[in-house]
Amino acid sequence: MIGLDHYLVVSLIVFALGLFCVLTRRNAIGVLMGVELMLNAANINYLAFARYSSGAYDGQIFAIFVIMLAAAEAAIGLAIVLGIYQTFQSIDLEATETLRG
Amino acid sequence: MSALVFYLIAGVTVASAAGVAFSRNILYSAFALMGLFMGAAGLFVMLAADFVAVVQVLVYVGGILVLTLFAVMLTHRISDVRVSNRSVGSLPALFIVAAIGAVMAKAVFATSWHAISPRVAQPTTYGIGNALLTGYLLPFEVASVVLLAALIGAVMLSRKELKPDERGSKG
Numbered sequence: 001m002i003g004l005d006h007y008l009v010v011s012l013i014v015f016a017l018g019l020f021c022v023l024t025r026r027n028a029i030g031v032l033m034g035v036e037l038m039l040n041a042a043n044i045n046y047l048a049f050a051r052y053s054s055g056a057y058d059g060q061i062f063a064i065f066v067i068m069l070a071a072a073e074a075a076i077g078l079a080i081v082l083g084i085y086q087t088f089q090s091i092d093l094e095a096t097e098t099l100r101g
Numbered sequence: 102m103s104a105l106v107f108y109l110i111a112g113v114t115v116a117s118a119a120g121v122a123f124s125r126n127i128l129y130s131a132f133a134l135m136g137l138f139m140g141a142a143g144l145f146v147m148l149a150a151d152f153v154a155v156v157q158v159l160v161y162v163g164g165i166l167v168l169t170l171f172a173v174m175l176t177h178r179i180s181d182v183r184v185s186n187r188s189v190g191s192l193p194a195l196f197i198v199a200a201i202g203a204v205m206a207k208a209v210f211a212t213s214w215h216a217i218s219p220r221v222a223q224p225t226t227y228g229i230g231n232a233l234l235t236g237y238l239l240p241f242e243v244a245s246v247v248l249l250a251a252l253i254g255a256v257m258l259s260r261k262e263l264k265p266d267e268r269g270s271k272g
Contacts, residue, residue, distance in 0.1 A: 002107045003215045007144065008209045009184045010111045014118045014137070018203040021122040023194035029172050033121050034135055036165065038113040039175075040141045043157075051148040054218040060225060063145075063153050067160050068244050072251035074165040078172040079258035 007048035009024045016043035028091040032074065039070045107147055114140030131170050147193050149222035152229050 018037025050059025120133030138161040143153035
């Protein structure tokens, strides 16, 4: 029987892979993909807890808000990435060190 | 039967996530992201969240994934065969991920969750709509403002400067 733990473990693995992606990628789009992985892991957790608790809709509504914020984040983030590309001709995060103090 | 379907979907999800994290080619990462989004939608269906699953497919696969692919295609030259996706410093990152993952795994397994056995799956759209327009009305409206701000911000960030006399000579 599939229980709450199974979903939490899947979510944990996806989150860890997303974190690894964020930490190691030097491509700005790769970093954004890692953020999407982590947001999806959080959503799986929200829905799993919503399913295995009182049955109220709060968890699902939080998941919808997370999806909405992920859409806004992706739009803004990719617009910034395109702006970086136009300025530096590269989206390597190590090439964009103009702000380094 | 249900367990088999769960392991199948979970396997697809985890394998796609690994593809996103470890693929050398950023384009393959973007396509693996689609497998992850679909797998997550499958998990949402198994968690009796039908509305969220449909929203996931519409927003993620239909919107965010296409946007990501656009960005991937726009940010490398067509003549450039090798798309840069190299990873740097994976050993410290592995250490950090192992540490955080160990803490989270301990939290998952050491906590005795008071999980009640789930009820029979019901359609959730009616309840979610009611909740969004009663208890969650203020966050709902704030979310629409956030989306409007993101829309305007994205347009502002990515538009071309049309007036050369306004900001430098970039035109």
